[in-house]
Each structure stands twice: as structure tokens, then as C-alpha cells.
Amino acid sequence: xxxxxxxxxxxxEPIATxxxxxxxxxxxxxxxxxxxxxxxxxxxxIPNQRxxxxxxxxxxxxxxxxxxxxxxxxxxxxxxxxxxIGPASKRPARTAFWGQQDTNQYGLHEFMxxxxxIGCKPYxxxxxxxxxxxxxxxxxxxxxxxxxxxxxxxxxxxVPNSFATERAANGDVTPFNVDIWGVGxxxxxxxxxxxxxxxxxxxxxxxxxxxxxxREPLRFVAVGPNGDDVDWTTRLFKALxxxxxxxxxxxxxxxxxxxxxxxxxxAGDALQFNDADFYDLLTRGSIMxxxxxxxxxxxxxxDKEHRVKLxxxxxxxxxxxxxxxxxxxxxxxxxxxxxxxxxxxxxxIFQRHxxxxxxxxxxxxxxxxxxxxxxxxxxxxxxxxxxxxxxYLPHQxxxxxRAEFKAPDIANPLANAPIPVGGxxxxxxxxxxKTLAGLSxxxxxxxxxxxxxxxxxxxxxxxxxxxxxxxxxRGATIASAKGTVLVSKDVHDxxxxxHPDAVKPTIATVAGPAGGxxxxxxxxxxxxxxxxxLA
Ligand code: AHR
Numbered sequence: 303x304x305x306x307x308x309x310x311x312x313x314x315e316p317i318a319t320x321x322x323x324x325x326x327x328x329x330x331x332x333x334x335x336x337x338x339x340x341x342x343x344x345x346x347x348i349p350n351q352r353x354x355x356x357x358x359x360x361x362x363x364x365x366x367x368x369x370x371x372x373x374x375x376x377x378x379x380x381x382x383x384x385x386x387i388g389p390a391s392k393r394p395a396r397t398a399f400w401g402q403q404d405t406n407q408y409g410l411h412e413f414m415x416x417x418x419x420i421g422c423k424p425y426x427x428x429x430x431x432x433x434x435x436x437x438x439x440x441x442x443x444x445x446x447x448x449x450x451x452x453x454x455x456x457x458x459x460x461v462p463n464s465f466a467t468e469r470a471a472n473g474d475v476t477p478f479n480v481d482i483w484g485v486g487x488x489x490x491x492x493x494x495x496x497x498x499x500x501x502x503x504x505x506x507x508x509x510x511x512x513x514x515x516x517r518e519p520l521r522f523v524a525v526g527p528n529g530d531d532v533d534w535t536t537r538l539f540k541a542l543x544x545x546x547x548x549x550x551x552x553x554x555x556x557x558x559x560x561x562x563x564x565x566x567x568x569a570g571d572a573l574q575f576n577d578a579d580f581y582d583l584l585t586r587g588s589i590m591x592x593x594x595x596x597x598x599x600x601x602x603x604x605d606k607e608h609r610v611k612l613x614x615x616x617x618x619x620x621x622x623x624x625x626x627x628x629x630x631x632x633x634x635x636x637x638x639x640x641x642x643x644x645x646x647x648x649x650x651i652f653q654r655h656x657x658x659x660x661x662x663x664x665x666x667x668x669x670x671x672x673x674x675x676x677x678x679x680x681x682x683x684x685x686x687x688x689x690x691x692x693x694y695l696p697h698q699x700x701x702x703x704r705a706e707f708k709a710p711d712i713a714n715p716l717a718n719a720p721i722p723v724g725g726x727x728x729x730x731x732x733x734x735x736k737t738l739a740g741l742s743x744x745x746x747x748x749x750x751x752x753x754x755x756x757x758x759x760x761x762x763x764x765x766x767x768x769x770x771x772x773x774x775x776r777g778a779t780i781a782s783a784k785g786t787v788l789v790s791k792d793v794h795d796x797x798x799x800x801h802p803d804a805v806k807p808t809i810a811t812v813a814g815p816a817g818g819x820x821x822x823x824x825x826x827x828x829x830x831x832x833x834x835x836l837a
Contacts, residue, residue, distance in 0.1 A: 303821060305772040307709035311745045311758060312776045313836075315704040318657035320746055322368040322698040324649070325691060326425070328616060328663040330375035331408075332400050332670055333632030339668035339677050340416060341408040348680050353408075354416045357682045358668055361675050362420040365691040366698060369482070371425040371615055371663045372413050374399065376492035378484070379431035383441050386410050387472050399492070400632060410445070414478050424478060425615075425663070428508075430486030430525075431494040435508045438485070442520070443513045444469055445478040482521040482661075484555060484615065485509060489525040490534060498534050501525055502541030509550040521552040523613045523661075529558050530593045535600040543604040553613035553660060556597060559671070560587040560644065562621040572621040572635040573794060577765055580640055580793060582716035583619060584763050585738040587644040590617065591651045598658045611660035614652070618665045618672025619644050627669065627678045634669040634676065638796040639805060639827060641672060642686035642788055646743075646761040646829040649694050653744035653759075656702035664691075676799075683802035686788060686795075693786050693807055693831045696757040700746035705758070709740035709769060741769055741824065756834040762824040765793065770823045773832070779818025781837035785810035789828035 329335050342348040342355050349356040362370075373381050377399040385394050386409020393406035417424045426445070428438050447463040449470055454460055466477070485508050487493045489501040496504070501524075509522050524542070527534040535554065542551060562570020562583055570579060594612060601610060618641075625636040645664075652659045664687070668675040674688035717736035743760035762769050773780070787810040797804050810830055812822060818837070824830055 303770060305821065306769045307707070307741045307771040309705060309707050309741070309743070309758070309760070309771055309773045310776055311703060311705045311756065311774070313703050313747050313756065314777055317654065317702040317704060320653050320656045320697050320700055320702050321660050322366070324652040324659055324662040325365065325367065325694070325698060326369035326371065326615075326661055326663040327362065327367050327422075327667040328371040328375070328665050329667055330670065331373050331377045331381070331398055331402075331404055332375060332666070333402075333630065334627060334634055334669040334678065335666055336408050337405070338631075338679070339675070341412060343407070351419050352415055353412060354419055355677060357677065358675060359416070359419045361684055361688060362422065362667065365674065365688065366695060367420055367422045367667075368698075369423045369425050369661065369663070370417055370420065370667075371427060371484070374427055374487055375616070376400070376487060378427035378487045379429050379493045381429055382433060383410055383437070411473055414474065423482070424480050425482045425484065426480050427484035427487050430489060430504055430508060438508050439512045440465065442480070442483070445480045446515050447513065448477055448515060449475045477515070481518065482523065484523045486525045488528070488557060490528050490531075493525060498537035499541045502538055505542065519550075519552075522550050523553040523555050523615070524551055526554040526556045526613075527597060530589070530596055532596050532600045535597045536603060539601055539604040551610050553611050554597065554601065556593060556612055556614045557616040558590055558593045558614065559616065559618060559620040559665070562619060569622040572625045573638065573796070575640065575794070578715035580765060581712055581738055581763070582714055583640065584643060584647060585714040585717070585736075587619065588647050588651070588738060588742070590648055591655070594651065594655045594658055598655075612658050614659060614662040616665040617648060617662060620671050627676065631669055631678065633671055634673070635671060636796050636798070637673055637685035637687055639686050639788075639790045639793045642690050642805070642829055643761055643763055643793075643827060645672070645687045645690040646759060647763070649690070650742055650744040650759055650761065653697055653702050653746065678799070681799035683797045683799055685797055686805045689788050689805070689807050690829050693788065693829065694759055696748060696755070696831070696833065697744070697746045697759065700748035700757060702744065702746050705743065705745040707739065707741045707743060709771075711737035711740050712763065713737055738763055740764065741771065752835070754836060756836060758832045758834060760824055760830045760832070762826060762828050762830075764826050766826050768823050768825050770821060773820040773822055774818075775834065775836060778836040780815040780820050780834050782835045783812045783815060783820050783822070783832055785812050785830055785832040787825065787828055787830045789825045793827045
């Protein structure tokens with residue numbers, strides 16, 4: 303049989319260990335994300351664990367969510383963490399970002415409870431726009447100060463820390479031990495409309511001193527660019543580098559959304575799209591690779607040893623209005639097979655750049671933008687994106703290795719459409735990226751009880767062309783192969799409350815290897831993971 307495409311995997315060319323945290327999550331006080339999506343309340347008839355929706359916990363556990371970001375997004379920069387602690391009945395209701403009323407029934411302790419139930423670490427986004435630096439370090443103290451008498455290194459007697467005492471009175475004796483903190487959010491926009499130099503000054507002030515209770519320094523994440531705005535990164539790094547406090551910088555946040563329309567930010571329809579829209583969206587989603595490499599290059603101007611890593615803490619396809627669960631569930635758009643393909647393309651990019659991307663948070667986990675779950679009252683479904691996250695689990699913590707994918711590119715039919723103005727997505731690189739890879743993916747090697755296992759994930763974005771592909775491993779022969787595939791009759795297919803299993807993965811039909819190689823047909827518009835054992 304003649305092969306349409308070729309994949310060669312090079313186990314001898316390791317890239318880096320794939321940080322499990324590139325499979326991280328994000329929930330914001332926005333529409334139906336927190337209230338209803340995550341938090342149903344302890345007295346709800348909807349199954350819950352101390353107020354947190356059980357189905358949400360189960361799905362997050364199923365994808366082994368490593369890290370959960372909260373409370374925003376833009377919400378974070380007008381949120382006072384003190385409003386969300388103490389007796390629930392005494393908490394103030396506030397008008398919050400996104401023009402909604404927040405009852406503060408879901409606060410810091412409820413968030414930590416959510417993380418504990420999932421088994422993930424918390425990632426807190428702090429308020430840099432409307433709270434002073436004092437609130438930042440006091441929130442760290444509230445979260446992390448140990449209980450009991452704290453030995454003092456001064457002549458003062460050992461006494462309990464008052465924030466730890468307050469935390470204990472609010473239900474949590476044990477510290478939350480939050481080790482990763484976002485210092486503001488989108489400070490170039492909703493987070494303050496700052497210039498990189500102005501933000502750098504704030505960042506230095508916020509992080510110059512913070513309380514520390516472990517030997518490991520806290521991981522502080524600075525606000526990075528709007529999409530591929532390399533100028534922000536270059537100027538920010540220059541401004542931070544001028545000051546020795548730069549050592550407090552662990553990661554640079556990057557937000558990159560793919561919009562469903564070339565003409566404006568967050569437009570297009572989640573469900574109604576034609577073939578040209580489909581290819582255009584995936585092409586612009588794949589620009590994520592340039593976003594990663596461009597910023598990495600810019601960071602190297604001042605951070606030559608690359609001590610600072612990329613934290614892509616918001617990504618996904620963001621469509622216009624029309625498919626929300628209800629008007630008050632702002633941005634709770636539907637998610638189709640098209641979005642599953644974008645998920646695979648994006649996760650593969652992160653894995654191919656495992657040396658650069660340390661954390662990535664899909665925006666958002668439930669009821670918002672590129673969701674893994676949709677929920678409304680007692681109704682719940684997972685989306686095709688959830689299935690991709692689950693299929694990619696073997697990559698978590700494995701060694702990314704180089705792989706070459708050879709298949710003819712697909713020309714983006716909308717390549718010459720106007721470049722969008724504004725929004726946090728695209729800009730310059732759009733001009734340069736006019737084609738979509740005809741086949742893309744990533745490979746990793748993990749050592750298991752059964753020896754070394756190689757995982758290959760592959761996205762075939764062709765709408766109507768299955769690709770018979772020769773898969774080879776340089777310097778080794780493939781002894782056996784099995785796999786899972788996510789594919790549906792139509793790329794518009796999706797799950798809804800009445801049809802939660804309309805799109806789900808199946809076992810892939812994999813022929814036995816011949817001559818140490820595999821000839822495998824990747825169906826049109828599919829995401830596949832193959833598990834290969836080597837001889
Ligand atoms: O995820 C929705 C919003 O997108 C976030 O609040 C903000 O950070 C970004 O603009």
C-alpha cells in the first residue's frame with residue numbers, strides 16, 4: 303500500500319520531560335462557571351461534595367487535572383479575597399467584573415476544598431489593579447502560614463500567626479501551601495491598561511518581599527503578552543532585568559485565544575461553520591507554535607539561560623454569542639469535534655515545546671469558552687475536548703522526543719481575509735501562517751512496569767481524507783501497537799445534555815507492525831493516540 307504520509311519518531315532526540323501542568327485548568331467567576339458549574343451548594347439536590355458538583359470533581363479526576371487557576375481572569379483584578387472568607391451568611395454580595403453580582407458564597411476555602419477533592423494544586427491569580435501589595439503578601443500569609451506557635455528568629459516569643467489562626471477559625475487548620483501565584487492578569491488590558499514598564503514596576507513592588515515558609519521559593523508568574531505581542535515581552539523582560547528582583551520571576555503568562563472569525567475577536571459560531579471556517583480556525587489555532595517560539599526567543603535577550611518558563615494560562619477557541627446554555631451563562635459556548643482537533647493540535651504544540659512550556663491552562667474547564675464540561679442544574683455532559691485530554695494522559699510526565707510528520711500542508715482558504723484588530727489573539731504572525739499542517743502530533747516515551755512505552759498522538763485535520771501513514775521509530779522496531787481514536791461522522795458533532803455520548807472515543811483498529819514499522823490509517827478529522835512498544 304502506498305502511504306499518504308510518514309511519521310518518524312526519534313527516541314534518541316529527547317526534548318524535555320512533559321510537565322503534567324500543561325494539562326492544567328482554569329475557573330473564573332464568570333457566567334455559569336463557578337455558580338452552577340462548580341458550586342451547587344451544600345444543600346443542593348444535585349450530587350455534591352460539600353457544595354462542589356460531584357460530576358465536575360469526577361471529570362477533573364478522570365483527566366488527572368494537576369493545577370487549577372482561580373478566581374480569574376479579568377475578575378481577579380477587582381476581587382478582594384477577604385470578601386470570600388468567614389461565615390458564608392456574612393459575606394458581602396458585590397458587583398463584579400463581567401457585570402454580574404457575586405454572592406461570595408464560593409471563596410478561598412471553597413476553592414481549596416475543590417482542589418483537595420480533585421487532587422490538584424491551587425494556582426491563585428492575585429489582584430494587582432485594585433488592591434495594594436500588602437493584600438498580596440497577606441493573602442500568601444493567610445494561605446501558607448503554618449498553624450501553631452511559629453518559632454521566631456527574633457527575641458520575640460513564639461506565638462501563633464494571626465492569619466493562620468483566622469484561617470483555622472474559618473475551617474482550615476492545615477495551610478493551603480499555594481506555591482504558584484499569578485501577579486495580576488492581562489495588565490495590558492482589563493488588568494490596568496499598563497505599559498510593560500509600568501507593569502514591571504508594579505511587579506517588582508509586589509514581589510520584592512513575600513512571606514515564605516518552605517525552602518522552595520514561590521512560583522511567581524508575571525503578566526505576559528496579548529497573543530503574539532512580542533514587544534510586550536521584550537520590554538517587560540528588559541524592565542525586569544534592570545532590577546535584581548527579577549530573581550522572583552518563575553514564569554511568564556501568555557494568553558492566546560483562537561477566534562472563530564478572521565474579521566473580529568471572539569466571533570464566528572461554535573456550531574455553524576463551513577469548510578473554509580473550519581480550516582481557518584485550525585490554522586489560526588496552530589499559530590500557538592509561533593506564539594511559543596517567538597516569546598521564547600524574545601525572553602532569551604535578557605534571560606539567556608532560560609530560567610523563566612512559559613505559562614500559557616489561557617488558551618482555547620472563543621466564538622461569538624449564540625450557543626450559550628442561557629443568557630446568564632455568559633460564554634458557555636458549545637464545543638464540537640472541530641474544538642477537539644484544536645485541543646489535540648494545541649496540546650501537541652506544548653509537548654513539542656516541552657522545554658519551554660511549563661504550565662498551560664485551558665480556558666475554561668466548565669461552562670466557558672473551550673470547556674471540557676457543560677452543566678446546568680442537574681444536567682451535565684463532557685465535551686469532545688474532555689476526551690482528548692483523557693486520551694493524552696500517557697504523555698503527562700513522559701519524555702517528549704522529536705518526531706517528524708510528513709504530509710502535504712493544507713492551504714488556509716481564508717488566508718487573505720482581513721487581520722483582526724484588537725482582542726487577545728493574533729496580530730503579526732497571521733500574515734505568515736497561511737497553511738495548516740496536513741498531519742501533526744507529538745511523541746513521548748515513558749518507562750512503565752512493562753518497559754518503555756512510546757505514545758504518539760496525531761491529528762488529521764483533513765475534512766474528507768483519511769491518511770494512510772507509515773510510522774517508523776528511528777533506531778528501533780515497533781513490536782506492538784494499540785490505540786484510541788476520536789472521530790465522528792461530522793465535525794459539527796458535539797455532546798449536549800440529551801446526547802452526552804454523541805461524540806466519544808473508540809478503540810482504534812491497528813494492524814500489526816510489519817518489518818518493524820506500522821502502516822496506520824488516520825481517519826479524516828480525527829485525533830488518535832497510539833501506544834507503541836519497541837523491540
Ligand atoms: O477567559 C475569559 C477572559 O479572557 C479572562 O477573564 C481574561 O483574562 C481573558 O481576556
